[in-house]
Amino acid sequence: MTKFKLLNEETLKEGFDFLAKKEPGFKKVLEEKNYKINPFSKKDGFEGLVSLIVEQQLSVASAQAIFGRIKTLVRPFTPEQFLSVNPEKFKETGLSKQKIDYCSGLAKKIIDNELDLKALKKKDDSQVIKELIEIRGIGEWTAQCYLMACLKRLDAWPYSDLGLIVAAQRMKGLKDRPDYLTMQKISEPWSPFRSLAALILWSTYDKE
Secondary structure (H helix, E strand, O other): OOOOOEOOHHHHHHHHHHHHHHOHHHHHHHHHOOOOOOOOOOOOOHHHHHHHHHHOOOOHHHHHHHHHHHHHHOOOOOHHHHHHOOHHHHHHHOOOHHHHHHHHHHHHHHHOOOOOHHHHOOOOHHHHHHHHOOOOOOOHHHHHHHHHHHOOEOOOOOOOOHHHHHHHHHHHOOOOOOOHHHHHHHHHHHOOOHHHHHHHHHHHHHOO
16 A cells, blocks of 8 residues: 655644745745635545535635535435435535536446545556546546545645636736746746645635
């Protein structure tokens, strides 16, 4: 079994110290916030993945409200229980038909043993992404966020996230909004702690 360094108090401190040395912009933000940055944390497994699908293209507040309503319908939060709920009930929560289809498809894959979410914990980041993006409704952003929020990996980088792009543009003083390739390039010096770099950048975007 491969042993990964995961996000915890020790690696958080190590990562913030590393990033503060690498990037003056990070040092400034970390000092302003007294090194206290909100984590991005979700349950791993089916519940976390559904929560991320709900969040796609929505504001955090809207997504949280919708997911809160979904949780009252799906108890316990299992693939089997999800599929037992009438799709019309999910529509009433504010979940779009497309996302209902995505989540139902995900539930079926888990039940049919076509996706083993427990096994993902033992796989490296690139393998996790490769498996997840094969599922309809899960793209790179969702897969990277799953690595970061659910599996507590240290070097996830959801480069297509708008908040991240805007925050990186401001911190780097770029005239134009960076494209995905530029976002990848910008992040290279921040590896192996890009999950923490994302947290710092989001913290500057969220306050507005």
